[in-house]
Amino acid sequence: xxxxxxxxxxxxxxxxxxxxxxxxxxxxxxxxxxxxxxxxxxxxxxxxxxxxxxxxxxxxxxxxxxxxxxxxxxxxxxxxxxxxxxxxxxxxxxxxxxxxxxxxxxxxxxxxxxxxxxxxxxxxxxxxxxxxxxxxxxxxxxxxxxxxxxxxxxxxxxxxxxxxxxxxxxxxxxxxxxxxxxxxxxxxxxxxxxxxxxxxxxxxxxxxxxxxxxxxxxxxxxxxxxxxxxxxx
Amino acid sequence: xxxxxxxxxxxxxxxxxxxxxxxxxxxxxxxxxxxxxxxxxxxxxxxxxxxxxxxxxxxxxxxxxxxxxxxxxxxxxxxxxxxxxxxxxxxxxxxxxxxxxxxxxxxxxxxxxxxxxxxxxxxxxxxxxxxxxxxxxxxxxxxxxxxxxxxxxxxxxxxxxxxxxxxxxxxxxxxxxxxxxxxxxxxxxxxxxxxxxxxxxxxxxxxxxxxxxxxxxxxxxxxxxxxxxxxxx
Numbered sequence: 001x002x003x004x005x006x007x008x009x010x011x012x013x014x015x016x017x018x019x020x021x022x023x024x025x026x027x028x029x030x031x032x033x034x035x036x037x038x039x040x041x042x043x044x045x046x047x048x049x050x051x052x053x054x055x056x057x058x059x060x061x062x063x064x065x066x067x068x069x070x071x072x073x074x075x076x077x078x079x080x081x082x083x084x085x086x087x088x089x090x091x092x093x094x095x096x097x098x099x100x101x102x103x104x105x106x107x108x109x110x111x112x113x114x115x116x117x118x119x120x121x122x123x124x125x126x127x128x129x130x131x132x133x134x135x136x137x138x139x140x141x142x143x144x145x146x147x148x149x150x151x152x153x154x155x156x157x158x159x160x161x162x163x164x165x166x167x168x169x170x171x172x173x174x175x176x177x178x179x180x181x182x183x184x185x186x187x188x189x190x191x192x193x194x195x196x197x198x199x200x201x202x203x204x205x206x207x208x209x210x211x212x213x214x215x216x217x218x219x220x221x222x223x224x225x226x227x228x229x230x231x232x233x
Numbered sequence: 234x235x236x237x238x239x240x241x242x243x244x245x246x247x248x249x250x251x252x253x254x255x256x257x258x259x260x261x262x263x264x265x266x267x268x269x270x271x272x273x274x275x276x277x278x279x280x281x282x283x284x285x286x287x288x289x290x291x292x293x294x295x296x297x298x299x300x301x302x303x304x305x306x307x308x309x310x311x312x313x314x315x316x317x318x319x320x321x322x323x324x325x326x327x328x329x330x331x332x333x334x335x336x337x338x339x340x341x342x343x344x345x346x347x348x349x350x351x352x353x354x355x356x357x358x359x360x361x362x363x364x365x366x367x368x369x370x371x372x373x374x375x376x377x378x379x380x381x382x383x384x385x386x387x388x389x390x391x392x393x394x395x396x397x398x399x400x401x402x403x404x405x406x407x408x409x410x411x412x413x414x415x416x417x418x419x420x421x422x423x424x425x426x427x428x429x430x431x432x433x434x435x436x437x438x439x440x441x442x443x444x445x446x447x448x449x450x451x452x453x454x455x456x457x458x459x460x461x462x463x464x465x466x
Contacts, residue, residue, distance in 0.1 A: 168390035
């Protein structure tokens with residue numbers, strides 16, 4: 001398996017997909033073409049989403065072909081040299097991937113060694129379920145089951161505090177609810193600007209900020225780049 | 234129908250359920266006993282949730298009886314003088330209410346004139362679906378369908394901005410995704426400290442902050458207490 005699971009496409013105030021591109025480029029190695037899944041995009045067209053990603057990837061000589069253009073998206077996945085799933089709304093993404101049978105197809109490819117890149121919703125769908133997304137359930141997928149390439153759950157865009165004066169649940173409170181209801185599962189709170197890289201049987205955190213680990217019965221704690229993450233595998 | 238749909242139990246820095254209690258008391262009139270649905274509570278027991286709500290309601294001489302104590306929760310609902318659904322996790326709440334057949338039972342009671350009070354998740358489940366919740370989908374309900382006593386969707390704890398430096402979607406962006414996917418539905422962004430009161434065929438906003446209105450094809454706009462809300466009915 002080769003996975004690059006990115007918290008967020010873009011850091012506040014930076015150009016779109018700017019910060020993760022050197023890592024994406026390095027991760028892909030000699031592969032210069034990715035099959036792109038744009039189904040998390042809602043308020044803009046799939047073609048616009050493809051074009052936006054293509055514009056950035058083109059700076060590195062990488063071609064982007066979106067599955068929405070094909071009558072047989074599953075075949076595009078099967079024949080892909082690399083797979084890239086973009087962020088947006090996780091529920092809409094999952095629903096469409098389930099309808100088109102892409103979750104299973106992608107899992108098969110990942111197991112066969114095809115590189116997978118996801119950011120935000122695209123990282124969430126690589127987990128066993130979408131149960132740790134931050135997104136609004138704007139449409140109802142067949143189920144919350146996702147690709148399941150890893151055994152743990154990612155919470156992308158992890159953040160520590162609410163805006164001042166806001167009384168809604170913090171992200172930590174939400175994840176504590178998740179582990180209460182799902183006591184066997186690890187959740188990793190992946191802060192913005194960070195990503196997880198899995199290759200050659202090894203999982204590593206990339207980024208200057210620590211990642212927060214949650215599991216039922218264990219006090220939440222932080223790990224940083226370089227720390228051993230084998231407990232998640 | 235008599236509904237009191239409250240954004241949040243508690244404002245930041247205030248005691249639990251402090252701000253809405255005078256309105257809850259007034260809304261209930263001569264009714265001094267409510268049947269309570271505690272199923273949105275996750276990280277504490279249903280008994281603890283009942284006790285916490287009872288402690289506050291007792292200050293107004295109102296008795297709280299939670300459905301979790303009964304072998305026949307539906308019957309408790311059918312015989313209720315008033316129904317109160319507390320906040321917490323909307324997915325867990327909906328799942329358990331669906332399993333116990335409470336959604337339909339409550340809709341029947343609401344239509345028969347029984348007062349309904351909800352806050353946060355308890356306001357969300359009064360809508361057609363739970364599709365505008367802010368909560369994490371920690372468990373999977375049978376479906377996203379909810380009580381449907383009103384025709385519009387509430388987004389409780391509505392807030393305007395992200396914490397500084399955070400790049401995740403704002404609440405407005407999330408709701409714009411919802412109305413793109415669900416173009417016929419109004420969404421109201423109900424800010425903390427505010428509530429909606431429906432009685433005698435009239436809907437009114439209570440609270441010092443405006444409410445934000447979203448519908449596909451209309452630029453989002455604000456309404457304030459006293460404004461005509463009949464377009465939502």
